[in-house]
Amino acid sequence: DAGVIQSPRHEVTEMGQEVTLRCKPISGHNSLFWYRQTMMRGLELLIYFNNNVPIDDSGMPEDRFSAKMPNASFSTLKIQPSEPRDSAVYFCASSLAIKPGTLNTGELFFGEGSRLTVL
Amino acid sequence: GNSVTQMEGPVTLSEEAFLTINCTYTATGYPSLFWYVQYPGEGLQLLLKATKADDKGSNKGFEATYRKETTSFHLEKGSVQVSDSAVYFCALRGGSYIPTFGRGTSLIVHP
Numbered sequence: 001d002a003g004v005i006q007s008p009r010h011e012v013t014e015m016g017q018e019v020t021l022r023c024k025p026i027s028g029h030n031s032l033f034w035y036r037q038t039m040m041r042g043l044e045l046l047i048y049f050n051n052n053v054p055i056d057d058s059g060m061p062e063d064r065f066s067a068k069m070p071n072a073s074f075s076t077l078k079i080q081p082s083e084p085r086d087s088a089v090y091f092c093a094s095s096l097a098i099k100p101g102t103l104n105t106g107e108l109f110f111g112e113g114s115r116l117t118v119l
Numbered sequence: 120g121n122s123v124t125q126m127e128g129p130v131t132l133s134e135e136a137f138l139t140i141n142c143t144y145t146a147t148g149y150p151s152l153f154w155y156v157q158y159p160g161e162g163l164q165l166l167l168k169a170t171k172a173d174d175k176g177s178n179k180g181f182e183a184t185y186r187k188e189t190t191s192f193h194l195e196k197g198s199v200q201v202s203d204s205a206v207y208f209c210a211l212r213g214g215s216y217i218p219t220f221g222r223g224t225s226l227i228v229h230p
Contacts, residue, residue: 004162033218042222043163043208056217091162097216105151105170106212110162 002026006092006111014119018080021114024073025094033108034067034077035091043091049075050097082118089113121146125209125221132199132228140194140224142183142209150213152176152185152192157206157223166194166207204228 005024013019025032034046047057052069060067064083069075079086093108125142132138144152151170155163167176172187181196192209209221 031216043220045217048217050216093162105153105168106216106218107151107153107165107168108155108163108218110155110164112160112162 004092004094004109004111006090006114008114009112010115010117012117012119013082015083016081017118018078019082019086019116019118021077021090021092021116023075023077023092023111025075025092026109027073029094029096029109030072031095031097031106032069032075033093033095034075035093036088037091037113038088046077046090079116082116084118087116087118089115121150121211121213121219123209123211123219123221125207125224128206128223128225130224130226132226134201134228134230135198136228138194138196138199138203138226140207140209140226142192142194142221144190144192144209144211144219146190146211146213146219148214149187150211152183153210153212153218154181154183154192154194155208155210155220157208159205163208199226199228201228201230 007022032049036044046059047067049069067077091113093110122145153168154166156166157163167178169176169185175184206223208223212218
């Protein structure tokens with residue numbers, strides 16, 4: 001089965017350029033998460049979608065960051081303009097939504113990440 | 120709000136040594152608890168989970184028991200291998216449906 005697919009795996013860009021990261025969640029999953037990982041700050045939740053609707057975007061650092069989920073099989077995270085401090089590994093993860101009374105415990109399935117370097 | 124605290128790393132062990140990585144949590148209700156592992160250059164992947172008090176999750180020789188009285192979910196393995204070198208994350212997911220992760224603990228196993 002295909003897992004969560006992210007692209008690109010690596011991106012090197014210059015400060016001020018627009019960056020778009022892409023994610024294809026596991027088919028049938030209705031929750032999607034974008035995380036950022038750095039040595040200094042660890043794993044940070046940026047935004048959480050449920051059924052394609054943004055539920056919690058309180059982790060989005062600032063207006064330069066935006067995320068969309070136009071349909072159940074695709075999401076993007078955009079940074080415009082990019083800055084050197086945005087350099088990090090960005091992970092997308094998907095899961096089934098938790099339903100009380102079912103066996104679904106809502107574990108997350110992560111993609112392999114997109115490593116962004118902003119010069 | 121929910122929180123997860125796990126021991127600072129790195130944890131450095133010799134092959135075949137016993138491993139414990141401590142994890143404690145704060146949460147309302149009865150969350151599910153997880154350990155994820157991240158190998159170099161990869162995303163996190165589920166290692167094991169437990170959904171209610173006294174449940175024991177196990178996988179690949181790793182174990183963790185959901186202790187509600189001490190709000191803990193410590194990860195253990197009786198004999199580590201070099202291939203276990205990775206970063207381990209304790210996490211919970213409960214009523215808010217937003218997962219909460221610990222900071223991660225790096226494990227380095229020497230031959």
